[in-house]
Amino acid sequence: MIGKKLNVGSVDKKEFLRKYGTVMGALIIFTVFSLTARNFFTSTNLLMLLRQMSMLTIISLGFTFVMGAGGFDMSIGNATGLINIIFAIVILNTNSFWIALLAALLVGVTIGVLNGTLVAYIGLPDFIGTFAVGSIIYGVKMLITKGNPIFFNDTVPKIFFFIGQGYVGPIPFPVILMAFFVGLAIFILNKTSLGRRVYAIGGNSIASLYAGINVKRYRLITFIVSGLSVAIASVILTSRLGSAQPLAGEEFLLDAISVVFLSTTMFGDGEPTGSGTFVGALIISMMNNGLTMLNVPYYFQYITKGTVVIFAVVLSVVLGQKLRVKL
């Protein structure tokens, strides 16, 4: 009888961990850095942290759509740099922020269409197809820039700098953008037919096909969403940096993978969610921020992040969820 009681207790504990383990992880990391890093728990730093994480969050939200439908996108790191450059070239030549933004979004959509066509319509495995696209993008941006950054002059419209550097009251503008897109993603994934179909495809793509869902088209759409979110994040990044770097944003790939895997461990459904992705991005960004404050060399940050990915994936498997992506 005692054995049974213990058993029930451990089931509850497991259930609790399954649902809220990731949130608790975020709280623990927050507490540890608050106690150890002197300037971590200050309003200045926390706002900076939020601003830093806005780009990663937005990119990861797009990735959440792709992975929600059971896919994977390896091109996001390279795509960021290309969109930076295209945006910079267009804004320097037209002097119009809006035309440049449109161009950036168009490049994002194009990359999404390319990925989606290769993966969903032609049938390449996600890893191979999107990895190859990433490689092509790398080549193209090097071809355009020869590896050199593009700097902006004074004639560039002011609104451009506001996107990445501006404030609304005490709140950095990118944070407001992030909040908007987190809300939008949660809404689309939970409340619209698009979200319903995306998760259905991730849950069982064959059954989705038999239920009449145009699986190919919806998978293509998820890649377009990913491309668009990369474009938006790239514009923020370019504005923040004040220059366009061809290699900027390469770390987003590993970070976004970490974020979305953390997202799948949230709430124990094995599906990445909008809110889960926000918490995942918070965890990764706190680690980037906190470890830097503790003067941990950057290479250790790679080691910790890699460990976090493994931990997140192992956790989601141990807790009895099916891996969404066949690795």
Place this chain on the structure above:
Amino acid sequence: MMPADKTVKAANIIETEGVGKEFNGVWVLKDIDFSLRPGEIHSLVGENGAGKSTFIKILSGVYQPSSGSIKIDGSPITFHNVRHSESFGIRTVHQEINLVPFFNVYENIFIGTEQKKNILGIGVLDDRQMKRKAKEVIERLGVRLDVNKPAHLLNASMQRIVEISKVLVHSPRVIIFDEPTTSLGEEERKRLLEIIKGLKKTGIGIIYISHNLEEVMEISDRITVFRDGCRIDTMDRSEAAPEKIVSMMIGHKSYNEYKREECYKCSEVFIDVKNLSTDKLKGINFSVHKGEILGIAGVVGAGKTEIAKAIFGLDKIQKGEIQLYGGRYQPSCQRAIENGIALVPEERQAQGLIPNYSVMKNITLTYLNKWCSRGVMDSDREIETAREYIDLMSIKTTGYAQLVKFLSGGNQQKVILSRWLNGDFKIGLFDEPTKGIDVKAKEDIYGLMDQLAREGKAIIVLSSYLPELLSISDRIIVVHEGELVGEFDPKEDNAKEKIMHAMLGGRVA
């Protein structure tokens, strides 16, 4: 240890007393007394959720009983895990086929228990010995099968034979067969039953689970009926009759084989298939009228499913055409649905359900746009619809939000049917609609098909289970190896024999 000798029939290999199982305070199995002798076939029957599977899982060591005791050869035992149970010679042939497609027969048979020989202190696979043993086992089954053939080239019944061989190489004393004839055609089914009878003669104790009462009556020495987690009765075959068993299984009303009374066929042709050829089909011609139920019979792999897939736009059409309501139709899944075609697929788990989706989300998946405006879901109306269908189809569930993977097979099938019913389809393709589901749900589904025909829909039922087709169809066509080989009226004399003959390609059964 008692030798597995036919002369000591009285000694039970397995004996259970008061075995029960509870999960989170719910007793899914109560007080089961059961015994199995060597050289006996003891069948377990009951609706899905009656407790058969749970009981089997206790015997095979997957679950530990919450109450009661298990005795093996008279001495009490608690199985800690599957290995432990296997060490007492208890083995299970599962319902699903679990073979590695590109491994050949003997490699599959010895998967996980590879035989090794020692060369210079290194363990090396002993292929020769494994082949020899595999051959021996297959010969014991009286089957001709090349042990070097890759598993994916075998048909369903041969794959089943390999699964049985996997168990037999361990010289088991008890074999549990869980629905072994699922997805087998009539001829293969008969052969498998003969094989199981042969195993019994060698002194192996056999526990047999099936939804097919004809089979159970043919094969069993004793039959135990489960209902709602309890053992209702155990009888010798001589005292059992199908009607009696069924009334025990369902508890209330008595069972009559489902019979339709009227034919609602109208003159209007809904679907006309002309000279249809695909990868697997050769020149198929048939048409279905409004209000008609057409049965398509054929053994497994004959091409029934491929007809449904071609109509639903899942398989590419190479030659021929399909006309809907007198007009042209270029098949694709989306166009099929727009034109009022519904497909209830054969593989409920793989092709039908989104396992992690709730009952509601599974019901509304196909016609999702009905519950949303400008892409945004209207939850209230969606919940209302889900409740309506749970009620209408009497789906047993804790509520619309329960994940569909936790439902029994019959209830899952009703969820998939509900998915189509809320869309007012006109042509229904039902591929093995009652596969692996309980008697009550079967009857419900037959009744539903009758009602749909009365409402003026055209229904196409594809099945390898002939009695079902005979009772539900207005007309039956038979496919064999991708070709249409005959058309029959189920009411004509000797229809069953004639159709069976055609299903087997005209060969004498």
